[in-house]
Amino acid sequence: MRSSGGAAIDRLALLPTAVAAKHLTGSVRAGQEQLPEVAIFRASTPIEDHSVRWDAIPVREILDEAIRRFGESRTGADAWLAPRLHATLRMTRGEAARPEIWNFLALAIAPDYVLWRHLSTAEGTDGAPKKVNTARFSGPHYSQAFARLWWAAEMFRDGTDYRAAEIACGNQDMLNTALRLDAIDHRPTAVAMVRVLQELTESGASRLGDRVNALCTAVNVAGSTILYDVIAPDDLPGRDALHQWIDEAETAPAVPWDRLPDGPDDGTARRSSVERLTRMFREFSEQAPLRDRRRGVLDQIDA
Structure with a gap:
């Protein structure tokens, strides 16, 4: 395959963060200048594992399909892409x-996708070009364009079932906020939060x-x-099953x-634990203060 700039590339590799930062100029992040592909490739380290799971072509194909499917509805791509990115990059x-x-992935394989998904289309007031935040190219797992989707699929999936991850990634507030929480590492917590989100959505709740x-x-x-793993215990994921799934790539x-x-x-996740936390989180949702983001004040949620 060829990257968005035309260079031949077939495998994923490892690009140091310091190198990435050096190349993420304002012009690059505004989509006005291409990244120096040759320099990026030379600075990257090949992955020693020769498994097909590190092939770049399948990843590039699903990214191209996401762009084709969602066009101007860019945020809608997240829910579609997250489980497929996770299942492709095992x-x-x-x-x-x-x-x-x-x-x-962001600088060598698909910088065009990062720009398409995260470059604002809103008109600026100062005449300066809009730029993608640096963290979308190279940043923490809850901000980086592809890491956040992979981790959302990982944290919200329920075993083989990606439905909860799809629901979570379909709501930008859940996707942008929940991945920052330590509690999300507890599977019943993640599944229960999505259940409450789904209930709010289906009920037509205002100011979702x-x-x-x-x-x-x-x-x-x-x-x-509250120790969620104490009041809502869960079983450890099966490591052998995970490695088998990875090998099946x-x-x-x-x-x-x-x-x-x-x-x-x-x-x-244990059903009894999910049910218990769903009831608890439903109460949280009914009682928690609702922030008015326009005025920066707190209003009490109507029951």
Whole structure:
């Protein structure tokens, strides 16, 4: 395959954050200047594992499909792309925690996607060109354009089932806020939060974004005094099943575009724990103060 700038590239690699930062000029982030592909490739380290899971072509194909499908509805691409990116880039959490992978994906494989998805189309008042935030190219896992989607799919999936991840990524407030919470690492917590989000959405709740932020804040605050894994215990994910799913990348077909793929069969969250936390978080949502983002004041949610 060829990257967005035309250079031949078939494999993912590791690009140091310091190198990425050096090349992310204002002109690059405004889409006015191309990245120096040769310099980026030379500064990158090949991944020693020769598995097909590090092939760049399948990743590039789903990114191109996301652009084709969602056109001007760019935020809608997140819910579609997250589970398919996760099921294409089959990794352990340790591997996914390496920012060098995401740096290379954003700067070498698909800088055009980062610009398409995150460059604001709003008219500025000062005449200065709009720029993508540096963190969308190279930043923490909850901000980087591709890492945030992979991690959202990982944290919100329920075993093989990506439906909760799809719902979570369909709400920008949930996607942008929940990944910052330590509590989201607890599977019943993640699934229960999505259940409450779905209930709010289906009920036609007003100011949904404010309510989701209020829920995330309440879950986070309560988590400082309540041990969710004590009141809602869960089983550890099956590591053997995860590694089997990763190994199956060698023979797995490309991810489907019109139905959700299957994640690793490493266990689901305990139903009793999910039910208990759903009831608790539903109360949080009903009682939490709702921030008026326009005026910066707190209003009490109507029950």
